[in-house]
Amino acid sequence: MANVRNTKQRQLILSLLKETDKPMSINELHSQLVKELPKIAKSTIYRNIDSLLAQNLIDKYYLNDNEVFYRFKSDHKEHKHFVICDQCNQIFDLPTCPIHQLEDAMEEEGFIIKQHQIQISGICKNCIKNN
Amino acid sequence: MANVRNTKQRQLILSLLKETDKPMSINELHSQLVKELPKIAKSTIYRNIDSLLAQNLIDKYYLNDNEVFYRFKSDHKEHKHFVICDQCNQIFDLPTCPIHQLEDAMEEEGFIIKQHQIQISGICKNCIKNN
DNA sequence: CTGTCTGCAAAAAATTTGCAGAGAT
DNA sequence: ATCTCTGCAAATTTTTTGCAGACAG
Numbered sequence A, B: 001m002a003n004v005r006n007t008k009q010r011q012l013i014l015s016l017l018k019e020t021d022k023p024m025s026i027n028e029l030h031s032q033l034v035k036e037l038p039k040i041a042k043s044t045i046y047r048n049i050d051s052l053l054a055q056n057l058i059d060k061y062y063l064n065d066n067e068v069f070y071r072f073k074s075d076h077k078e079h080k081h082f083v084i085c086d087q088c089n090q091i092f093d094l095p096t097c098p099i100h101q102l103e104d105a106m107e108e109e110g111f112i113i114k115q116h117q118i119q120i121s122g123i124c125k126n127c128i129k130n131n
Numbered sequence C: 001c002t003g004t005c006t007g008c009a010a011a012a013a014a015t016t017t018g019c020a021g022a023g024a025t
Numbered sequence D: 001a002t003c004t005c006t007g008c009a010a011a012t013t014t015t016t017t018g019c020a021g022a023c024a025g
Helices: A008-020 A026-036 A042-054 A099-108 A125-129 B008-020 B026-036 B042-054 B099-108 B125-129
Strands: A058-063 A067-072 A082-085 A091-093 A112-123 B058-063 B067-072 B082-085 B091-093 B112-123
Touching: A008 A026, A008 A042, A008 A067, A026 A042, A026 A067, A042 A058, A042 A067, A058 A082, A058 A112, A099 A112, A099 B112, A112 B099, B008 B026, B008 B042, B008 B067, B026 B042, B026 B067, B042 B058, B042 B067, B058 B082, B058 B112, B099 B112
Parallel strands: A082 A112, B082 B112
Antiparallel strands: A058 A067, A082 A091, A112 B112, B058 B067, B082 B091
């Protein structure tokens, strides 16, 4: 992590995540990236993602029964969760983080929370309408 | 799922989950099960786990950065979450489920939650002491 | 008996690694 | 010039599948 180089691949990955501003899977990333860079390898994406995670520029999410997604983090302190619709797979923001309230109670019991993830799925407004 | 047979493998898997009463990974299950049944295959465990999930006898959890765990469900309606300690990997119960409060707010916005999972990790009381 | 379940081996799917050449600083 | 990064291929890791024989009902 000492010297990270600003390659075209890295730039593209980060700017794609930035403009999408929703959690994206490796496959989504790859299928978008090949449009610009037809030879880009998935291993390149994996390696860049690791480096971006290490630099805290992106966040990792598990949605949709354990599928892995990544999302650009505009503010380094930003903390956000998402919900995914079972039917249309669209991803929505969770209005509040319900864990922070819990954190105090947990710490009183002697457990210090370092990390949390929430996976919520269900049916979104549109899909309910169209059923 | 029509006719589920009561094999020795199935019995052992369920009773091991029952007596452990904590989320267990496939590997933990397997390494315990071989003591009784040296030839048991992981595919047998996977298949039985699927069937037990379908019958709603066990729950599936993701802990420890996406590792999959299974746990016996004593009461079919039981709803529970867990925290895992980063250092000792011990699993603790979460005192309350923070999602239910959210559920109402989400439904007002038109999203019906069908399923949720929480992954929390940190450092437990003992590990803090021993640091 | 009949149909389901098992162990084994092989197949899939997802991610990681080794390497030689390309590219960034 | 040096060191990191890339694409490719192969290796890992995790889970699923096909199959022939074993076992439950």
